[in-house]
Amino acid sequence: MGDKLLEEQVQHLIRKERGIDDFNVVFRERGFSSTLDQLNKSDAVILPAFAIREPIHPNTYRLTENLDDIEPPIIPMASNWTHYPGDKLGNEIHEYQPETVRFLQRLANQPELDGFTTRDLYTKRILERHGFDARLVGDLGWYHDDYLGHDMRVPESIDHIVMTTPHNSHYVEQAKEVMDMLVEEYPDATHTCSFHSVLSDSDKRLRTLAEDRGFEIVLASHDTSNLEFYDNCDLHVGYRLHGHISFLRRRLPSVLVGEDGRGNGFNATLGTAGFPATRRRLGPRPAEIVQSFGQTLPGKGLRKVVQKTGWSPRPYRELIAPPDPTVPEKIRQFLQQEQTNGFESYEAVPELFDETYKNTMKPFLESLP
CATH class of the missing domain: 3.40.50.2000 (Glycogen Phosphorylase B;)
Incomplete structure (x- = not known):
């Protein structure tokens, strides 16, 4: 449902601010090497709710083997940091792999991209720590036309x-x-x-x-x-x-x-x-060792067997x-x-959503190719 909401919202917001209504929606793991001509007819390749999930290319985002074959700008939107347990300590010390940094640099060096946009502060901080410009535009799902500019609806009772x-x-x-x-x-x-x-x-x-x-x-x-x-x-x-x-x-x-x-x-x-x-339970260094070992285990088949026993499909997470x-x-x-x-x-929530839309999300949408 989250993915569906984001898919609809990114089209709605671009349509609302730019009047564009011609979208070709594909899953991020689909490759374009065999349909490069079709891709290169686009004005832009939008990566909404940009998942910085390692390994990022060509695993999380397949795109093409050689990114230079893609002619339109590749625009990440409302980036998010995906990590376990994803706490404040992890956010402050996690280092992206060199391959991830190179992929991010490839995107950042596009003339059409004025820094990364992020949906939360943790993503903003980790990108800035790796040397990238980043600004908060909020989650794409924050914005509901019927309620922008409205206060919280405080319930009289919880029914x-x-x-x-x-x-x-x-x-x-x-x-x-x-x-x-x-x-x-x-x-x-x-x-x-x-x-x-x-x-x-x-x-x-x-x-x-x-x-x-x-x-x-x-x-x-x-x-x-x-x-x-x-x-x-x-x-x-x-x-x-x-x-x-x-x-x-x-x-x-x-x-x-x-x-x-x-x-x-x-x-x-x-x-x-x-x-x-x-x-x-574990500090950063032991956690990194346990997680690296856990990720070398066989994939979905073994996980299904483990899950049927009632254990987590990723038991190393519970150790960390x-x-x-x-x-x-x-x-x-x-x-x-x-x-x-x-x-x-909750009183500050509407102001955060409204001000973020006005000051960063709307200008970002207006800057799209």
Whole structure:
């Protein structure tokens, strides 16, 4: 669902500010070597929600073997740093591989690109630390035409709560505790568990746990119209970044449990309503060794076997930073405080979204080829 929202938003924003309505949308792992003539007829190659995920080329972005064969400018948009556990320490010390830096330099050296745009502060900081110019334009999903310029919609009472589920299976127990906390704290509310992607094995377990606790189930993947019911809800608590954003863009309160650098980077940008899912166990150097070893293990086949045993498909992650068991209680205390003070900590959210659009996102869109 997050990808679908971003796909629609990037077209909407370019159409809104530039009047352009001719898009050819392809998955980032598709190669263009055999269709180079078609690609070179484009005005630009846009990489929305630019994932700086290593190895980046040609793995995350296939494009072409020789990037110089691509004639239009390659424009990354709202870049994001993807890393586990993606905490503040990791953001301050992580070093990109030389191949990644060379790829980023290739993009940065284009005359059409005036530095990188980022969706969060963590991405901005790590790019600047590697010598690149970067500015915050926010997540593409921040911007909802119906609510730009509006204040937060503070609920008088919490009558309908939506919870979204984690990507990673090792958070199942923590997510179960979050469910229990929400039922205890809001026993008279309607509780809905919203699944933003096709159900994984861990999602199927979470669906059963949610049903056992009286949650209504919504399968919300594939079509952003499936999220329209959020307009009539009061609160989101969960793990999906674009579940969190889907509420905030409607000026509704939300709490995000950050699974990795994407969620934690957003929480650092917002400055409120976010909690890291993990508690770091290993320091940077041991963590790097464990992660490097873990990534040399065989791929999806072995992961599926491991996952069916109930273990994480990436067990090395739990060695580095296991789930923090105190997260449900932290969320409870935060929500109690917010209800007491009228959700005061959210007051700066609309201003952040509106000012970012006016000062950086809109000028960036207007600068596109």
